[in-house]
Amino acid sequence: MSANDNTVNIRSNKGGYHHGDLRSALIETGLKLLEQGSAETLSLREIAREIGVSATSIYRHFPDKDALLAALAAEGMAKLAREQKAAAKGKDGKEAFAEMGRAYVRFAVRNPALFRLIYTSLPSAADPNCVNQEESPGWLLRQSIAGLAGEKATAAQKRAALLRAWSLVHGLSMLILSGQIAGTDADKLIDEVVSVDSLKLR
Amino acid sequence: MSANDNTVNIRSNKGGYHHGDLRSALIETGLKLLEQGSAETLSLREIAREIGVSATSIYRHFPDKDALLAALAAEGMAKLAREQKAAAKGKDGKEAFAEMGRAYVRFAVRNPALFRLIYTSLPSAADPNCVNQEESPGWLLRQSIAGLAGEKATAAQKRAALLRAWSLVHGLSMLILSGQIAGTDADKLIDEVVSVDSLKLR
DNA sequence: CAAATAATGTTTACAGCGACAACATGAGCG
DNA sequence: CGCTCATGTTGTCGCTGTAAACATTATTTG
Structure with missing residues (x-):
């Protein structure tokens, strides 16, 4: 249902430190949270919280919030x-x-x-x-x-x-x-x- | 050019503590700052700074940010x-x-x-x-x-x-x-x- | 297979934000 | 003159985005 439609080669959270496919997860939960609030009320920290990952991990995949929003828009x-x-x-x-x-x-x-x-x-x-x-x-x-x-x-x-x-x-x-x-x-x-x-x- | 077109019965900042017509000033400066940025990037603190008044003074005239934005929209x-x-x-x-x-x-x-x-x-x-x-x-x-x-x-x-x-x-x-x-x-x-x-x- | 390296996630920290509570000032009225 | 209350201020809180330094794991390479 999300991202780039590749059947997500994640082990989804095999147990610990590395998530597996955080980028897709970010976009997916981003879209989900967007269904119950505007783009302005959407916060990076909330997305991270939802996924169960630290707030700043996002910056390993997007330079800033706007970049993530642009991905969601795309x-x-x-x-x-x-x-x-x-x-x-x-x-x-x-x-x-x-x-x-x-x-x-x-x-x-x-x-x-x-x-x-x-x-x-x-x-x-x-x-x-x-x-x-x-x-x-x-x-x-x-x-x-x-x-x-x-x-x-x-x-x-x-x-x-x-x-x-x-x-x-x-x-x-x-x-x-x-x-x-x-x-x-x-x-x-x-x-x-x-x-x-x-x-x-x- | 602004607010409610009443020729602003302010003494505009007679010298000190009380501004005179803060409410109009807020709307006026709000509109001005809106010309160089979106409604999301517009901050209450910035408006207050511009007018030269403390950040929280706004709350004497509007219950919250949305109320001020609504006034600007009107x-x-x-x-x-x-x-x-x-x-x-x-x-x-x-x-x-x-x-x-x-x-x-x-x-x-x-x-x-x-x-x-x-x-x-x-x-x-x-x-x-x-x-x-x-x-x-x-x-x-x-x-x-x-x-x-x-x-x-x-x-x-x-x-x-x-x-x-x-x-x-x-x-x-x-x-x-x-x-x-x-x-x-x-x-x-x-x-x-x-x-x-x-x-x-x- | 082992060691070096790169990718990915975490912790800590900071400044700016909206908002609340407690306090200061002074305008207007008796 | 003195009271009162509208208006402006200070201090603080929790939230946000994001930068820097660090930890852990995947991947490449010798």
Whole structure:
């Protein structure tokens, strides 16, 4: 369920001094604690405590807190991208896009702290070598939109369409998370907003 | 430029023990420091230091840090609403709405930390007695959209139109702030996205 | 296989933070 | 003038992130 999906070659805590796969454990528990609190209330010491390891051991795997948070964000981004793909699987065209949008908002609602973290742009996340590429949610939306925008759409038109689509789902997600949209069912909201007709695609 | 616009009836630090209008000073300096750092990096002690007052004096005016942040957020919300109004002044219909959208995004870009704070929903900001009403940006958008949506639009249609419009500008703002939209001119982005045609208004 | 070396985890320590309690000051009212 | 209470201060606590020095184990190498 976590980290890099290698079936964790740990002996998990064979008995003592060395943990085995602390790095994965850090990310895993980090994500877990993120489910019950924001990224700001998340503390390195709490993670360490949870794992049962000294507070400073973290620094053998990450230069500082931001680096760990960046790793969590990358993990979350991959998870979001996976869910988007899964939601659109089997569909194509308009429906594929709509399903991706739904998956996007649903992810935000179900993982508020993680979602916020993803889009909080710590300095480290702006690294050019970072995951801002193939696996990013924006990329996936781009692909689905590109197919939608029609053959004779210019590059600029496609770009604008992507921008509108992404802004729409992202904005809806954020507004829901910040409690600005009073107690309405999230799923209904998604359908109201993420209807392909609402995007000027061509 | 700050607080509640009352021309600060302070003697500003007449010489000693009592400051005069610490509460306003706290908000003012809080907003100032927010311009060069996030809400998380903002510390009560730093604000106090800046004003030249002891760290704990803050607690004579706010129960805790969240309360001060909530006050800053309220201040920011009012400022945003003011700029929206000003931008739409003299215009009406589609243009009024477009100008409001532009003002919204522009505000976000120019006041990133403050904008984020506004939509961070501290528990205190969820208070029912809070400013979530008339002066809120959402409310203003609602008004302009209501006018746009046509006479025979149902309430549900109007609600959906508002939701789409707000999501669009909010999402664009957030994406820009999080650095997801690579180095393009913000003003151009606004015009690309916030074109009334892109909203399914009727 | 044994010794050197590198990787990983621990202990100790420090400064900065938010917050509480006890105390000091002085403004406003009788 | 003197009381009172709002406002500002000092001292302290437990928490945080993180640096330095040290301990333990894995891994490489002779």
